Amino acid sequence: MDDEPDVDVIVVGGGPAGACAALVAARAGLSTVLLERGPFPGSKNMYGGVVYPRILDRLIPNWWETAPIQRWVTRRSTMVLTDTQALTVDYRTEAWGKPPYNGATAYRPDFDHWLAGHAEAAGAQLVCDTTAVGLLRGASGRIVGVRTDRPGGDLRARVVIACDGVNSFLAKEAGLFEHTDAKHYTLGVKETLALPKEVIDERFGVRGREGVDIEMIGCTSGVNGGGFLYTNLDSVAVGVVLKLPKLAAQQLRPEEIIARMKRHPAIAPLIEGADLKEYSAHLIPEAGLAMMPKMTTDGMLVAGDAAALCLAAGIWLEGVNFAMASGMYAGEAVVEAVRNGDVGVEGLAGYQRRLSETFVLKDHRRLRRAPEIVLSDRVQHLYPAMVAGIAERMFQVDNPAPKPRLRTILKQERKRVGIRRRDLARDGLDGLRTFG
Amino acid sequence: MSDEWPQVSFEDRMSTVEFRVHERAHIVVDGAKCADCSTRACVVACPANLFVPTSDGGIVFNYEQCFECGTCYMVCNEEGAISWSYPEGGFGVVFRRT
Numbered sequence: 394m395d396d397e398p399d400v401d402v403i404v405v406g407g408g409p410a411g412a413c414a415a416l417v418a419a420r421a422g423l424s425t426v427l428l429e430r431g432p433f434p435g436s437k438n439m440y441g442g443v444v445y446p447r448i449l450d451r452l453i454p455n456w457w458e459t460a461p462i463q464r465w466v467t468r469r470s471t472m473v474l475t476d477t478q479a480l481t482v483d484y485r486t487e488a489w490g491k492p493p494y495n496g497a498t499a500y501r502p503d504f505d506h507w508l509a510g511h512a513e514a515a516g517a518q519l520v521c522d523t524t525a526v527g528l529l530r531g532a533s534g535r536i537v538g539v540r541t542d543r544p545g546g547d548l549r550a551r552v553v554i555a556c557d558g559v560n561s562f563l564a565k566e567a568g569l570f571e572h573t574d575a576k577h578y579t580l581g582v583k584e585t586l587a588l589p590k591e592v593i594d595e596r597f598g599v600r601g602r603e604g605v606d607i608e609m610i611g612c613t614s615g616v617n618g619g620g621f622l623y624t625n626l627d628s629v630a631v632g633v634v635l636k637l638p639k640l641a642a643q644q645l646r647p648e649e650i651i652a653r654m655k656r657h658p659a660i661a662p663l664i665e666g667a668d669l670k671e672y673s674a675h676l677i678p679e680a681g682l683a684m685m686p687k688m689t690t691d692g693m694l695v696a697g698d699a700a701a702l703c704l705a706a707g708i709w710l711e712g713v714n715f716a717m718a719s720g721m722y723a724g725e726a727v728v729e730a731v732r733n734g735d736v737g738v739e740g741l742a743g744y745q746r747r748l749s750e751t752f753v754l755k756d757h758r759r760l761r762r763a764p765e766i767v768l769s770d771r772v773q774h775l776y777p778a779m780v781a782g783i784a785e786r787m788f789q790v791d792n793p794a795p796k797p798r799l800r801t802i803l804k805q806e807r808k809r810v811g812i813r814r815r816d817l818a819r820d821g822l823d824g825l826r827t828f829g
Numbered sequence: 830m831s832d833e834w835p836q837v838s839f840e841d842r843m844s845t846v847e848f849r850v851h852e853r854a855h856i857v858v859d860g861a862k863c864a865d866c867s868t869r870a871c872v873v874a875c876p877a878n879l880f881v882p883t884s885d886g887g888i889v890f891n892y893e894q895c896f897e898c899g900t901c902y903m904v905c906n907e908e909g910a911i912s913w914s915y916p917e918g919g920f921g922v923v924f925r926r927t
Binding site: 430431432433435436437438439461500501502503506521522523524526541542543559560562573575578580582637638640641642643644645646647648652669670671672673674675676 | 836837839841842843845846849868870873874876877878896897898899900903904914915916917918919921922923924925926927
């Protein structure tokens, strides 16, 4: 029979979502193929640079003993920049440098490769150098496999888990996205810059495996977005994320926007003398709940970036953890569905339930307005100047003039920058409702 | 801002990235639609600078040093002017392991 499956599960994409999905399915005894279009898992993957791996506690106990981590983030800075000013909120804690840790910097080709190795160890069959180019459908319209670019490369399965990344052609072909809109995406561009470990330790005030995570706003040359700087062991990752329609509507190219950020007086001394080791770019599904697809259809689930499960909420920038969690829950739901003999939408409903009951959708629901607020024109173009101006006026000693009152400074800076009082009040309230 | 930062040429920038180039182009551009396009969003937005306007109003493109990010077809406002798919398995960009 045509629909007779070759395996129980095909997972498309060897990133963090796919690796966790395949790990769970294989561990439960399902025959599982993990398809990767690159020469190894992680070879196509890039991010800013911080992963929060606590979701792995269940899947890989003591994951921190073997994960290919660069540095443990023990210091987090949020910087508000104008062309000549910088206001930084800097937090550091010893706790994040000890098990079970918090955030870590890692190279994705290292991390994803390591994670997919656990799926293989659990029994999943990893097939690299193979692109899934389309879906196979059974007589009822149910998805029954994928077409690959290998000769005779049709592969049939009871269930397909699409973890094929931000461009997910499989989710689109399956009709899970109603439409895609450029305004929901940002472009991330990054330079990995080589610096000796001692220089990084000294410049960033860290020791051993301690690392720093710096996020910036107001440094993207008028294109809505943000900047980042993360320390690896002997390199730093510096880059920007840029809202696509805004990037497209102006004249500066992405690498020029990075170059301008790197010249900022607060950034330049941190990276002086560093050589470019690798340049990279990737799209980010930035809009959260506003862009998410349907998560299941008959015979298929979608996880990770392919399901837009990336949390870009300004002070919280997470994605790999959402990918790993959604992959894990997809795997669990598939195990359940195959055992119950129902891989249709209803049989796969355990996936949506798990997403809804956990941080994966709870964080997204609570922060549903955050991406829009963070990338809004006032937050991007006016508030950095106001906040920096307030700091400057507060800390500047203008003798013989007496110190101005804070509320006077606030009012004057608001007017100088051109923010209406009612907009400030409304944004403050929105911010509190969303982040509070 | 100081202007002392030494600039890396775009060629040198792209030479830091490994690309395994397949003979089939995974990007296909409809030149007729590009000739009518006034926004040229792909030209400024593509991080690999693969789209270059020509003096006769067209666009020349190169698929070989593509990050496979998808920015070009996302920002393109001419329906179907840029057809984009993944390169053959094993080909295209390969980010470095340590």
